[in-house]
Amino acid sequence: MLNATLTQLSEALAAKRISSVELTRAFLERIRKLNGELNAFITVDEAHSLEGAKRADERRAKGEAGPLNGIPVAHKDIFCTRALRTTCGSKMLENYTSPYDAYVIEQFERAGSVLLGKCNMDEFAMGSSNETSYFGPVRNPWDKRRVPGGSSGGSAAAVAARMAPAATGTDTGGSIRQPAALTGICGLKPTYGVVSRYGMVAFASSLDQAGPMAKSAADLAVMMNVMAGFDARDSTSLQRPKEDYTRGLNRSLSGLRIGLPKEYFGAGIEPGVQRAVEEAVRWFASQGAQSVPIELPNAKLGVPVYYVIAPAEASSNLSRFDGVRYGHRAKGYSDLADMYARSRAEGFGAEVKRRILVGTYVLSHGYYDAYYLQAQKVRRLIARDFAAAFERCDIVLGPTAPSAAFALGAKTDDPVKMYLNDIFTIPAPLAGLPALSVPCGFDAAGLPVGLQLMGNYFSEAVLLGVAHRYQQATDWHLRVPSETPL
16 A cells, blocks of 8 residues: 555545555554654654544545545645644744644645645755755655755655655745655646645745645646645635646647757756656657757756845745744843844754845845846746747656755755756746656666656646656656665
8 A cells, every 4th residue: 555546545445445544554654664764754643643534534434535535645844734833844933833724734634635744844945955954854765875855855755765645845946846856756836826825834935836746647636636726815826717637647649749948958967867858758759749849048047046036035034033923032132133133043044044145135225126136037038938938849848857866965065056956947936837747767876867847837737647648658656765665
């Protein structure tokens, strides 16, 4: 059962081959066995999880079960939960328990899924390696000396190590797709506004988007059926008809136009990554898909644009953490201003402080026009590049990350080098587009490689269908890390 897909688990529960309580116990045992080494979970409450599983079994007995009823799901520790603390991987919120559930948590609760635990993450989602967490780094199940990617590294590691059948994540500049690629699982960043951000602690409000992480594209589709929907409490939530994201899973690939941007196949990509992606391109061609050379000339500016806009929004969003209303408060201080300064100095880690300082700087008088306004203009040019590309192709394909998982500590002393690891994932959220990562092979060191598919607005079902057809012919997504055998 630990290696089963969500559909297989749902069928097993419906056939009464296993109960939700038994299934939840199996995953809790797996967490007890592996979490000490991997550090994928920050908070697990076994009694609460088993109580939820019991309720799911009772619900099924009454004939009220849906596809995810009784299935344990882990959640990134950025979603507010009444039952468990919400830390955002920070000392600032180390002991914070929310009085309400996030929209995403509500939706999974309504579907009858079991809250398995809260997953480790880069502090306030700021990071690409899951090394900025106050609770320590997460380790990659494929090689425990390497990072799992970030900021949703805990969610990715939990799914890859089969500590959870599925998990939620958030993607601001690649924080679902990059860790999915580095751990050999699947992850989807939906179109901005498709999944409500209510109760999701904000990093950069114009970029943050919740999404699913699981073993297969078909599992992502099942999760999207639960997660997507309009929420009046979120002003950026889009009011549109409910979709069935599984509807295109068996689509034909014949005639599919796949855009190959020259900017995604140039210098700086590790040979093992390039070989795996090019092999995937050849497979799509064998199925009747058409390769279309395209250009995204402003994509190379994505990283500098992102690291102006995202810190600017973060400096505003994180101003609420001041030691007054909630969160960490310094024990000793002389006056109110000193309390603010000491509380924030103690509560935030180095990367969060760095981004707050950068964001405050680019929004300050005299620099707003030179940096922030210019970044927003280039952001629009990036979106126009994609719009022009989608006139010639149906999806855009490329590597998710320029390299496989790198060693713990390899980039912590060089922030710019760390930021460049998101060079291929940042353009999609800047444009608000959907994008997903699926495994497409391994490099010479036996580390997973991710294939990124990007689509036009609201094309999630198309992307999931294309990815699913690829996974019907390959088994990369079914491989289990040798360091965490079943």
